[in-house]
Amino acid sequence: MKAIRFTGLILFLFSLGLFLSSFFMSTLTLTEETFNSIVKSEHQETLKPVLSETFGNQYSTSIPFVKEINRAVEEVNAQAKTNQEWDKVIYDDYAGSLARASAEGFVPENKLLFFILIYVVGAIGSLMFILPQVKLNGPPGIKNNHIFHHALNNKGWMGILTGALLIGFYILLYFFPAYITNWIIIVDPLQKLINPSATSSQWFLYGFLYTFAVLVMGVRMLIKYRHSKYQIFRTISVMFFQLAFAFLIPEILVRLNQPYFDFKNMWPLDYDFFDAWHINTLTSSGGVGIFMFAWGITLFVVGVPLFVYFFGKRWYCSWVCGCGGLAETAGDPFRQLSDKSLKAWQIERYLVHGVLVFAVIMTIGVLYTFITGSNTIMGLDTYTYLRKPYGFAIGSIFSGVVGTGFYPLMGNRVWCRFGCPLAAYLGLVQRFKSKFRITTNGGQCISCGNCSTYCEMGIDVRWYAQRGQNIIRSSCVGCGVCSSVCPRGVLNLENRDEDGRFNQPILLGNDSFTVSK
Amino acid sequence: MQRIVIIGNGIAGITAARHIRKHSDDEITVISGETDHFFSRTALMYIYMGHMKYENTKPYEDWFWKKNRINLKRAWVEFIDFEKKQLHLQNSDHIEYDKLLLATGSKSNMFGWPGQDLKGVQGLYSYQDLELMEENTQGINNAVIIGGGLIGVEMAEMLHSRGIPVTFLIREKHFWDNMLPQEEAILIDKHLSKHGIDLRQETELEEILDDGSGKVKGIKTKSGETIDCQFVGLTVGVHPNIDLVKESKIETDRGILVDEYLQTNIPDVYAAGDCVQMKEPMPHRRAIEAVWYAGRMMGETVALTLAGKKTKYQPGIWFNSAKFFDIEYQNYGIVLPQCPEDSSAFYWESQDAEKCIKIIYKKDSLEVQGVNIFGIRNRHEVWDKWLREKRTLDYIIANLPEANFDPEFFKHWEGEIQEKFNEEFPDKKVGVRRKGLLEKILG
Ligand SMILES: Cc1cc2nc3c(=O)[nH]c(=O)nc-3n(C[C@H](O)[C@H](O)[C@H](O)COP(=O)(O)OP(=O)(O)OC[C@H]3O[C@@H](n4cnc5c(N)ncnc54)[C@H](O)[C@@H]3O)c2cc1C
Ligand code: SF4
Ligand code: SF4
Numbered sequence: 001m002k003a004i005r006f007t008g009l010i011l012f013l014f015s016l017g018l019f020l021s022s023f024f025m026s027t028l029t030l031t032e033e034t035f036n037s038i039v040k041s042e043h044q045e046t047l048k049p050v051l052s053e054t055f056g057n058q059y060s061t062s063i064p065f066v067k068e069i070n071r072a073v074e075e076v077n078a079q080a081k082t083n084q085e086w087d088k089v090i091y092d093d094y095a096g097s098l099a100r101a102s103a104e105g106f107v108p109e110n111k112l113l114f115f116i117l118i119y120v121v122g123a124i125g126s127l128m129f130i131l132p133q134v135k136l137n138g139p140p141g142i143k144n145n146h147i148f149h150h151a152l153n154n155k156g157w158m159g160i161l162t163g164a165l166l167i168g169f170y171i172l173l174y175f176f177p178a179y180i181t182n183w184i185i186i187v188d189p190l191q192k193l194i195n196p197s198a199t200s201s202q203w204f205l206y207g208f209l210y211t212f213a214v215l216v217m218g219v220r221m222l223i224k225y226r227h228s229k230y231q232i233f234r235t236i237s238v239m240f241f242q243l244a245f246a247f248l249i250p251e252i253l254v255r256l257n258q259p260y261f262d263f264k265n266m267w268p269l270d271y272d273f274f275d276a277w278h279i280n281t282l283t284s285s286g287g288v289g290i291f292m293f294a295w296g297i298t299l300f301v302v303g304v305p306l307f308v309y310f311f312g313k314r315w316y317c318s319w320v321c322g323c324g325g326l327a328e329t330a331g332d333p334f335r336q337l338s339d340k341s342l343k344a345w346q347i348e349r350y351l352v353h354g355v356l357v358f359a360v361i362m363t364i365g366v367l368y369t370f371i372t373g374s375n376t377i378m379g380l381d382t383y384t385y386l387r388k389p390y391g392f393a394i395g396s397i398f399s400g401v402v403g404t405g406f407y408p409l410m411g412n413r414v415w416c417r418f419g420c421p422l423a424a425y426l427g428l429v430q431r432f433k434s435k436f437r438i439t440t441n442g443g444q445c446i447s448c449g450n451c452s453t454y455c456e457m458g459i460d461v462r463w464y465a466q467r468g469q470n471i472i473r474s475s476c477v478g479c480g481v482c483s484s485v486c487p488r489g490v491l492n493l494e495n496r497d498e499d500g501r502f503n504q505p506i507l508l509g510n511d512s513f514t515v516s517k
Numbered sequence: 518m519q520r521i522v523i524i525g526n527g528i529a530g531i532t533a534a535r536h537i538r539k540h541s542d543d544e545i546t547v548i549s550g551e552t553d554h555f556f557s558r559t560a561l562m563y564i565y566m567g568h569m570k571y572e573n574t575k576p577y578e579d580w581f582w583k584k585n586r587i588n589l590k591r592a593w594v595e596f597i598d599f600e601k602k603q604l605h606l607q608n609s610d611h612i613e614y615d616k617l618l619l620a621t622g623s624k625s626n627m628f629g630w631p632g633q634d635l636k637g638v639q640g641l642y643s644y645q646d647l648e649l650m651e652e653n654t655q656g657i658n659n660a661v662i663i664g665g666g667l668i669g670v671e672m673a674e675m676l677h678s679r680g681i682p683v684t685f686l687i688r689e690k691h692f693w694d695n696m697l698p699q700e701e702a703i704l705i706d707k708h709l710s711k712h713g714i715d716l717r718q719e720t721e722l723e724e725i726l727d728d729g730s731g732k733v734k735g736i737k738t739k740s741g742e743t744i745d746c747q748f749v750g751l752t753v754g755v756h757p758n759i760d761l762v763k764e765s766k767i768e769t770d771r772g773i774l775v776d777e778y779l780q781t782n783i784p785d786v787y788a789a790g791d792c793v794q795m796k797e798p799m800p801h802r803r804a805i806e807a808v809w810y811a812g813r814m815m816g817e818t819v820a821l822t823l824a825g826k827k828t829k830y831q832p833g834i835w836f837n838s839a840k841f842f843d844i845e846y847q848n849y850g851i852v853l854p855q856c857p858e859d860s861s862a863f864y865w866e867s868q869d870a871e872k873c874i875k876i877i878y879k880k881d882s883l884e885v886q887g888v889n890i891f892g893i894r895n896r897h898e899v900w901d902k903w904l905r906e907k908r909t910l911d912y913i914i915a916n917l918p919e920a921n922f923d924p925e926f927f928k929h930w931e932g933e934i935q936e937k938f939n940e941e942f943p944d945k946k947v948g949v950r951r952k953g954l955l956e957k958i959l960g
Contacts, residue, residue: 139711141843145678146567227843229926229959341578441922442897444838444847446809447528448560453573462576483924485568487840489847489894492922507898510814511831513821 008128015122095178140227159408167405238325269422312436313426314478331412338411338458427474451482522614529790530620532816540824550593623755632725657747664753789815849900850887915947
């Protein structure tokens with residue numbers, strides 16, 4: 001058993017190493033034909049002279065190549081600006097597409113091989129590492145042994161390294177995608193399998209890696225919590241929604257010439273839903289597009305209040321959502337790192353509701369522009385001052401770089417807790433109009449602290465449980481882990497009468513006096 | 518404003534302090550020698566096993582005390598001068614009080630076995646014991662635990678989590694059968710062996726063997742067998758910690774004797790928690806109850822009295838809980854290891870011997886006295902209500918699903934339990950819980 005795990009670990013590290021080193025494993029040569037086929041004709045005239053000396057040069061990695069292209073574009077733009085020839089300024093990002101078309105050598109010639117060695121071998125290795133836990137960890141039950149002794153789970157060197165890798169990856173993905181051409185090329189065979197006429201993009205790579213992580217780590221989750229049907233069903237649910245709804249269905253839609261659409265994503269998490277280009281794409285795509293548009297609106301107008309009333313926000317956050325899906329699978333080893341202090345809770349309330357307000361204002365601005373056709377409100381450009389900063393600060397930095405990159409340092413729900421505007425909205429409904437609560441079982445709490453420690457949302461569950469109070473918090477995503485880890489059976493996630501949530505007499509087991517919840 | 522001083526920052530002392538603050542503006546000082554802050558003693562095992570850090574076991578953040586004007590003092594009290602109402606600390610400071618609460622907890626039992634002072638031999642009660650255990654178990658190959666109580670099984674789980682093989686010696690026929698009826702005790706026996714714990718029933722310790730350098734090298738049983746080990750855990754129960762007052766004018770027996778107001782024989786001196794022995798316990802309660810819940814309830818109650826609202830200590834229906842490796846245990850009401858003459862037991866056990874329920878009822882009236890539940894979570898509120906209302910066995914069995922507290926989608930066992938009841942009581946048949954649609958689909 002141990003040998004299997006060890007082999008699995010070696011295989012996994014091999015694929016990870018290969019993935020990282022594949023970054024360097026192609027050369028790039030820009031030819032005139034490539035240039036002509038990719039660069040728009042109106043730009044060719046100005047760009048060609050400053051780039052032509054590089055035609056035929058072989059670059060050993062994407063780094064000097066991308067630098068060269070960017071330098072040329074900047075030069076052209078500087079010239080155009082000094083001449084005040086605004087129409088000649090190039091806004092297109094040619095570095096990525098040119099790098100993609102100019103890559104040659106080992107990786108591009110062996111895409112499939114790389115795909116197999118990295119992802120198939122990586123999956124096999126991971127599973128070999130994960131599956132033996134069924135036997136090694138003893139009978140089903142909570143086995144959090146040594147979590148706080150481990151360098152990965154307790155912010156040791158492994159955690160810091162993992163965080164650094166993730167942060168680096170997100171920065172490349174969002175801001176410097178041209179450099180990761182090789183990684184994008186490697187997933188092309190899969191892209192072609194799903195949709196033969198498409199070419200993989202940075203977003204396909206991201207979607208694939210995301211799904212890969214949710215599935216592989218989902219298996220780990222299923223094994224770890226195999227004594228709890230609640231956890232099993234919930235994990236299968238997020239695995240399914242990620243694979244089918246977030247990854248496959250949108251790709252298949254595109255193959256069928258329909259708009260790319262994730263049926264489970266919704267505004268305001270899906271912050272470009274009301275962007276003009278998005279509304280236009282949907283409304284110009286016939287019946288299917290109109291349905292998608294109506295579906296997207298119904299989901300947050302009717303779906304949220306209705307389902308949150310009956311089940312709490314968990315129906316979305318820990319059963320359906322992609323961000324939640326990643327947090328609950330790949331993020332599970334880090335849930336104990338969330339900050340439980342009162343201070344953190346105060347910051348959380350300002351931040352998450354602040355983002356919600358920002359999202360609403362941004363959307364109003366964008367919609368205003370869409371409806372009136374005017375780009376400015378009170379002299380301010382809605383795109384420059386609202387949509388773009390939102391996309392950058394919230395969409396990329398907060399949800400990606402910080403939200404996931406900081407898993408190993410701040411726990412697995414950094415984004416969901418401090419940044420997600422949809423979570424804030426769901427939470428408001430949950431707090432004020434819902435049947436959902438975590439019931440505390442009378443006086444049985446021994447204040448051990450397992451529940452608070454393993455609450456990924458940083459809720460100090462014990463604070464309530466040891467007083468016999470129910471836990472009704474807007475941020476609770478209903479993952480049920482507090483209930484799973486409680487050694488005394490104190491906590492239970494329930495949808496019951498709204499009346500019973502607050503102000504009930506508390507059972508303490510003590511007849512000397514009475515208190516209320 | 519009076520000065521209230523509390524000795525002991527465990528659940529009893531701290532709950533008292535918190536509740537006094539709710540009801541009065543008095544000056545509150547809590548003195549304790551063990552740790553700076555209140556932590557959950559029940560979570561000691563989880564620190565060793567790496568489920569939590571010490572920080573995580575503190576139920577309140579460190580700012581809490583100052584905000585609530587509860588002064589914390591880390592010190593050992595050596596002597597109390599009741600005449601002058603003065604505490605003498607180990608560092609020879611003096612502290613004066615107007616009212617004093619003793620909440621000094623328990624100490625591990627030691628029965629004077631030869632070799633019990635060797636290095637590597639210890640009990641588990643305090644934070645210092647935990648640190649010692651960390652030190653004593655580094656790089657060892659075998660461990661022996663003497664005495665099968667709750668702390669014993671926790672210690673077994675702790676050692677097991679580090680891959681240290683455990684031999685568990687108990688004097689009784691089955692695990693904890695001085696507290697548990699035989700069927701439940703056997704169920705736990707089986708579960709322990711499933712986890713690879715080498716449980717030796719009816720085996721008593723004769724002596725602990727010295728390796729020549731003052732360290733333990735093994736133990737010898739009464740039957741003459743020797744077992745090699747480098748660690749011996751002595752978990753043969755605890756007793757009230759009355760060291761501080763044993764020689765004083767305070768009346769003590771096994772614990773500090775208190776009346777129904779938790780007051781000692783000395784004016785303005787009260788006691789709460791593990792260290793207490795009730796002079797006249799209520800009929801359904803014991804004189805010494807060394808459990809977390811009793812400490813909390815005594816703290817809640819004595820706080821009222823200390824804050825000037827004289828209140829009797831009236832614990833309600835007894836309840837308790839524990840966890841034996843993976844099996845959770847809950848108890849409501851009274852279930853004695855030996856069923857009383859006038860009572861009988863209804864017992865159901867699942868096929869895999871991981872779940873069971875035992876209900877004790879009066880033979881004549883079927884009135885239920887108490888319940889033990891293993892592997893199924895039940896609602897405290899519902900059982901408390903049933904026991905107060907003196908419900909009968911058939912009523913409770915019929916309504917059992919109401920008490921279920923397992924998480925959603927868990928398998929329901931009430932149907933099986935009801936069927937078993939109907940077999941045993943054909944003239945009192947109850948309706949059997951039917952499976953919901955979702956359950957049928959999900960299996
Ligand atoms: C490992 C373990 C697991 C347990 N698990 C459970 C469980 O699951 N469920 C349950 O109900 N109970 C459990 N218990 C029992 C429970 O922890 C105790 O009943 C409870 O902690 C007692 O609280 P207390 O406030 O009375 O005393 P304590 O928590 O013992 O606090 C007394 C404090 O007073 C200090 N003190 C004593 N004398 C002096 C002095 N002279 N000067 C200064 N300070 C002094 C001590 O150092 C100690 O810090 C467990 C106990 C242990 C050891
Ligand atoms: S309170 Fe419990 S269910 Fe809610 S998020 Fe925290 S651990 Fe999950
Ligand atoms: S895990 Fe359970 S017993 Fe421990 S503090 Fe939380 S509710 Fe209480």
